[in-house]
Amino acid sequence: PGLPWPIPAPVTSLLSLAVTSEQIEHLHRRFKQLSQDQLTIRKENFDSIPDLEFNPIRGKIVHAFFDKRNLRQASDGLADEINFEDFLTIMSYFRPIEMNMDEEQLDRFRKEKLKFLFHMYDSDHDGKITLQEYRNVVEELLSGNPHLEKESARSIADGAMMEAASICVGQMGPDQVYEGITFEDFLKVGDVSAHTKMHVRFLNVDTIAHCY
Amino acid sequence: LDYQHVQVPFEITLWIMLASLAKIGFHLYNKLPSVVPESCLLIFVGLIMGGIIYGLNDRSPPVMDSDIFFLYLLPPIVLDAGYFMPSRPFFENIGTILLYAVVGTIWNVFGIGFSLYGICQVKAFRLQDVSLLHNLLFGSLIAAVDPVAVLAVFEEIHVNEKLHILVFGESLLNDAVTVVLYKLFRSFCEMPTIKSVDVFAGVGKFFVVGLGGVLVGLSFGFTAAFTTRFTKDIRVIEPLFVFLYSYLSYLTAEMFHLSGIVAIISCAMGMKRYVEANISLKSHTTVKYFMKMWSSVSDTLIFIFLGVSTIGENHEWNWPYICFTVIFCLIWRALGVLVLTFFVNRFHVNTITSKDQFIIAYGGLRGAICFSLVFLLPDFHRKKLFIAATTVVILFTVFVQGMTIRPLVDLLAVKRKRESAPTVGEQIHIRFLDHLLAGIEDISGHWGQYYWKDKLEYFNSKYLQKILLREYDQPKSSIVLLYEKLERKHAIELAQAGQLGHGPAHPSFLCSAFLCSSDRTVITDQKLEETLNPEVLDNMKEILARNLYRIRRTGPAYNRHTLPGDSEPTEQAKEILILRHKSL
Numbered sequence: 001p002g003l004p005w006p007i008p009a010p011v012t013s014l015l016s017l018a019v020t021s022e023q024i025e026h027l028h029r030r031f032k033q034l035s036q037d038q039l040t041i042r043k044e045n046f047d048s049i050p051d052l053e054f055n056p057i058r059g060k061i062v063h064a065f066f067d068k069r070n071l072r073q074a075s076d077g078l079a080d081e082i083n084f085e086d087f088l089t090i091m092s093y094f095r096p097i098e099m100n101m102d103e104e105q106l107d108r109f110r111k112e113k114l115k116f117l118f119h120m121y122d123s124d125h126d127g128k129i130t131l132q133e134y135r136n137v138v139e140e141l142l143s144g145n146p147h148l149e150k151e152s153a154r155s156i157a158d159g160a161m162m163e164a165a166s167i168c169v170g171q172m173g174p175d176q177v178y179e180g181i182t183f184e185d186f187l188k189v190g191d192v193s194a195h196t197k198m199h200v201r202f203l204n205v206d207t208i209a210h211c212y
Numbered sequence: 213l214d215y216q217h218v219q220v221p222f223e224i225t226l227w228i229m230l231a232s233l234a235k236i237g238f239h240l241y242n243k244l245p246s247v248v249p250e251s252c253l254l255i256f257v258g259l260i261m262g263g264i265i266y267g268l269n270d271r272s273p274p275v276m277d278s279d280i281f282f283l284y285l286l287p288p289i290v291l292d293a294g295y296f297m298p299s300r301p302f303f304e305n306i307g308t309i310l311l312y313a314v315v316g317t318i319w320n321v322f323g324i325g326f327s328l329y330g331i332c333q334v335k336a337f338r339l340q341d342v343s344l345l346h347n348l349l350f351g352s353l354i355a356a357v358d359p360v361a362v363l364a365v366f367e368e369i370h371v372n373e374k375l376h377i378l379v380f381g382e383s384l385l386n387d388a389v390t391v392v393l394y395k396l397f398r399s400f401c402e403m404p405t406i407k408s409v410d411v412f413a414g415v416g417k418f419f420v421v422g423l424g425g426v427l428v429g430l431s432f433g434f435t436a437a438f439t440t441r442f443t444k445d446i447r448v449i450e451p452l453f454v455f456l457y458s459y460l461s462y463l464t465a466e467m468f469h470l471s472g473i474v475a476i477i478s479c480a481m482g483m484k485r486y487v488e489a490n491i492s493l494k495s496h497t498t499v500k501y502f503m504k505m506w507s508s509v510s511d512t513l514i515f516i517f518l519g520v521s522t523i524g525e526n527h528e529w530n531w532p533y534i535c536f537t538v539i540f541c542l543i544w545r546a547l548g549v550l551v552l553t554f555f556v557n558r559f560h561v562n563t564i565t566s567k568d569q570f571i572i573a574y575g576g577l578r579g580a581i582c583f584s585l586v587f588l589l590p591d592f593h594r595k596k597l598f599i600a601a602t603t604v605v606i607l608f609t610v611f612v613q614g615m616t617i618r619p620l621v622d623l624l625a626v627k628r629k630r631e632s633a634p635t636v637g638e639q640i641h642i643r644f645l646d647h648l649l650a651g652i653e654d655i656s657g658h659w660g661q662y663y664w665k666d667k668l669e670y671f672n673s674k675y676l677q678k679i680l681l682r683e684y685d686q687p688k689s690s691i692v693l694l695y696e697k698l699e700r701k702h703a704i705e706l707a708q709a710g711q712l713g714h715g716p717a718h719p720s721f722l723c724s725a726f727l728c729s730s731d732r733t734v735i736t737d738q739k740l741e742e743t744l745n746p747e748v749l750d751n752m753k754e755i756l757a758r759n760l761y762r763i764r765r766t767g768p769a770y771n772r773h774t775l776p777g778d779s780e781p782t783e784q785a786k787e788i789l790i791l792r793h794k795s796l
Contacts, residue, residue, distance in 0.1 A: 030657045051654045051663075054670060057644065061651040094652055120648070141643055142691065156695045160637040189637060197645060200652055200660060 027091060031084050040081040041065075056143050060120050065090050069119050076125055096199040111187075113198045118186050128180030131161050164189045230261070231512035249614045251364040251515050255607070258519015266523050278584040281517075282472075285510045286581070287462045289360055290473050291455075292507035293384060294480035301377045303665075308556050308564075309381035312572075316382065316548045317355055317389040323544035325351030328537065337532045342594055345401055350598050352393035353586055354541060354605060358579030359383040359473075360514060361606075365577060365614045372627040375568050379575045387473035387581075388422040394585060395469070401590070425471035429478025432461035436479070437486035437680040444682065450495040451502060454487060486680040514580045518606065521583070527600035537601045538608050541578070549573040567624045574617060577609040578602075636698065639691045 034048065035041045046052065046062045055061065064070055066079045070093070071086050073079075079086070093116045121129045121137055135157040142153050161181075168185040181189065215222075234257045238250060302309070325348035332339040332347065362383045366376055396414040400406050436457035443450045458479050465475035488496060549572050557563040564572075586602040589595055621628075650662040 027656065030655075033657070034655075046655070049654050051666075052651060055647055055651045055654070055666075057647045058651065061648060061655075091652075091656065094649075117645075117648075120644075137644065138640060138691070141640065141647070152695075156636060156640075156691060159695060159698075160635070160640055163635050163637050198649070200649065200656060 024088065027088060028084060031087050040083050041087065042081045057120075057137075057140050060123075060137075060140065063123070064116070064120050067119055069125065070116060091200075094198060094200045114187060115183065117198070118183050121181075121186075128182045129186070130180040131158070134161050134181075227513065227516070228509055230257075231509060231516055234516070235508075235512055247615070249365050249368055249610075249618075251361060252611050252614055254512055254515035255519040255522075255610060258516040259522060260519075261516065262520035262523030265520070278588045281514070281580060281584040282466070283463075285514050286360075287459055287472070287476060288503070288506035288510045289363070289514075290384065290462075290476050291458050291480055292503045293359060293363060293380070294477035295458075295484060295503060297381075297477070297481060298373070298377070299481060301373050302381055304661075305374065305377055305381070308560075309378060309385060311552055311556060312378065312382040312549075313385035314389055316552055317357075317386040318393070319548045319551075320355035320541075320544050321348070321351045321389075321393055323351075323547070324355055324537070324540050325349075327540045327544070328533070331533065331536045337530070339530065339533055342597070345397060346592075346594065349394070349397040349401060349589070350586075350601070352390065352397055353582050354537065354578060354602060355544075356386050356390040356578070356581060357383040357576045358581050359387075360511060360581070361577035361579030361610055361614070362575060364511060364515075365610075365617060366575065369618050369621050370629045371571065371621060372629055375571060375626070376629075378564075378568075379572055384473060384477055388425060388471040389418065390581070390585075391469075391471050392418045392421050398590070421469070421471050422474060424468065425465050425474035426478045428465045428468070428470060429461050429475035429480075430482045432457045432464070432475075433479040433482030434486075434676075434680065436483045437490070440487050440490040441680060441682045443491070447492050447495055450491045451498040454483070454499050455502070457483070486676070490680075490682045518580055518583060522603050522607070526596060527603065528594075528596035529600055530597050533597060534601045534604045538605055541605055541609075545576045546573045549576075567626050570624065571617070571621065571626055574613060574620065577613055578606050579610065580606075582606060636691065636695050639694050643691060 031041070034045050036045070043062055043066065046065075052058055052061075063078070065087070066082060068075055068077055068079055071079065071082070071089055082090075093113055118129070119125075121133060123133055123136065124130075135154055138157040138160070139150065139153045142156075164181050164185065167189055168181070231254075234254060235250070238253050325344070328351065329342075329344045329347040331337065332342045357379070359380065362379055366379060392414065396417070400410070403410070436453055439453050439457070440450060443453070458476055461479040462472040462476040466472040491499070549569050553564050553569050553572075582602050583606060586595075586598050589598065646662060646665070649660075650666040653660045653663045
């Protein structure tokens with residue numbers, strides 16, 4: 001209704017998930033800007049966003065857009081390019097929590113958001129966050145300080161990892177090895193209220209007349 | 213006996229002594245502070261003192277001079293509040309806080325003023341000569357929630373952080389509105405006619421007062437930060453600068469008829485980050501303790517004086533007016549909170565529940581600010597009525613609401629403050645989410661909350677830090693600071709437990725001690741000072757770092773094997789214990 005191009009079926013299912021058509025139009029305009037009027041975006045297109053350069057976890061964010069697990073595709077690994085539908089899929093992870101959701105929907109919603117976060121930490125796609133990946137995250141986060149030594153970043157990551165281990169597994173014997181943080185552990189250890197903060201404001205706008 | 217010579221300082225000291233002794237007295241009975249909040253007890257003591265003085269002298273006891281209150285007693289409390297304000301929740305909820313503070317206060321003022329005017333029209337109460345303007349003036353001073361009273365009560369009930377910051381932030385920021393409205397109505401009282409131009413001037417004045425206060429505060433704050441950059445060689449007077457600049461900002465704002473409270477808060481919040489990086493650890497502790505001490509003394513004195521000033525012949529007891537004042541205060545506050553929260557919840561994901569709303573409405577305590585403002589009123593024939601009404605409202609809110617709020621909080625099962633210690637992992641996740649959301653906002657082309665926060669951080673690191681920090685080469689992120697703090701705590705725990713002698717860095721011990729620091733009794737800052745000999749500290753840090761590194765080396769780093777039994781760590785441990793014994 002009122003959109004200039006034919007809407008593929010998966011997008012209509014998104015429409016049913018209360019992303020209004022005005023928001024879709026806004027995102028479409030943005031998509032066209034980024035892709036320079038092409039139908040797909042590649043990683044290089046994200047270089048054109050000036051403010052993103054100063055973001056320490058820029059690499060991970062861009063990567064998340066191309067991560068097939070986030071794009072709800074059956075296969076694994078990274079896509080080379082994404083179309084508008086995929087772009088919308090990623091953006092839909094940042095929808096705010098609706099008032100009229102029931103318990104089951106809320107829980108599913110929360111898990112989806114946290115899974116998105118989890119995929120960002122788990123860069124080798126093996127289903128758990130290993131120490132090396134965690135260190136990677138901390139190093140990137142602290143990369144803004146040129147004078148901070150790598151040693152410090154490493155020890156911080158180690159400390160956090162040990163914290164997580166103790167919370168998830170408790171006291172471990174001397175021969176036990178803690179493989180990594182699985183998604184279940186992440187639900188316990190990660191920022192528990194992350195799903196409430198994880199939304200972008202403009203996706204909250206109510207449009208009164210969206211269909212003509 | 214040369215009493216005249218020392219009278220003034222002597223009497224001041226005696227009052228302060230009385231206040232402090234009263235505080236000791238309350239805490240001797242363990243059960244008392246949990247049932248009755250301290251503020252009530254202090255007012256009670258004041259009432260007794262007032263009664264004694266009245267009985268002895270047969271005239272009214274000294275009323276608290278408004279100047280003393282506004283110039284000497286109020287600033288330390290507000291400074292303490294502003295300096296220790298947790299900035300993250302404050303800025304996350306700033307929209308809601310401002311809405312409550314500005315719109316809510318205006319709503320209350322006009323609501324109470326108009327309804328009291330309606331009451332005055334009833335012939336039976338003999339209140340006809342109280343004009344609408346007088347009622348509005350009274351409304352403007354009674355409507356504002358008082359930060360001193362709110363602090364005193366909320367500190368003891370430990371509600372969740374968001375609720376606390378909402379009520380508290382509101383009570384601090386509504387000063388700007390109160391100041392403007394009070395002065396506006398007071399000047400209207402003296403003017404023969406009121407034109408609509410004057411009303412618009414009043415509205416404009418509000419923005420000037422609020423924003424002007426922020427500007428004054430920030431400029432003093434940044435000057436303070438800049439000054440502390442050069443205090444490396446005279447550490448002893450560093451704490452003084454914090455207090456001097458904050459007090460100056462308050463006085464300057466008051467001089468220009470701006471909001472002093474807003475100024476001192478912006479000063480404290482603006483300078484905190486840079487000053488703490490520049491001053492030494494000992495100065496930091498000194499600042500903290502002096503602030504707490506001064507605000508505690510002020511707080512106590514205020515409540516005692518409130519009690520003392522209640523006794524006497526300053527009151528005209530017109531009970532209908534007084535009762536209706538109390539009723540209207542409650543009603544309008546509840547209505548205001550309900551309506552405003554309705555609007556707030558439409559724009560926010562984290563809604564304010566009805567339980568929270570009740571606590572916000574119920575926690576709207578009035579206190580000494582109203583009291584001082586009513587004494588500052590120009591002398592007209594109904595002034596004593598207003599004084600009586602103010603006194604009753606304050607006593608009602610502090611006693612009735614203050615005492616019942618804790619059982620109500622328990623009854624309603626309001627979410628309480630999380631008692632667990634912050635973990636490094638959580639900090640990492642919070643930061644990660646910040647950057648992620650800023651990135652998504654950039655990609656989607658939307659300038660939201662995280663975008664602006666990011667921009668501010670960038671501005672800070674590029675310009676502000678270079679000018680205001682002494683050691684710019686050591687910018688520390690909050691993750692690193694927290695980690696260092698926990699490391700330090702752990703190192704001291706290790707030394708105190710004497711564990712270093714028994715073969716250090718048994719990794720499971722290290723981990724459990726490091727991680728379960730929340731289970732142990734928190735080491736007070738005093739103990740920190742005692743054991744914080746720099747050589748010992750450096751040694752401990754080295755050992756800790758090296759041991760963590762060693763854990764990393766064995767296999768998949770956090771594999772919890774016992775360390776290969778080196779003699780080296782044991783030697784170093786013995787060295788540390790020897791050093792420590794020497795320093796004691």
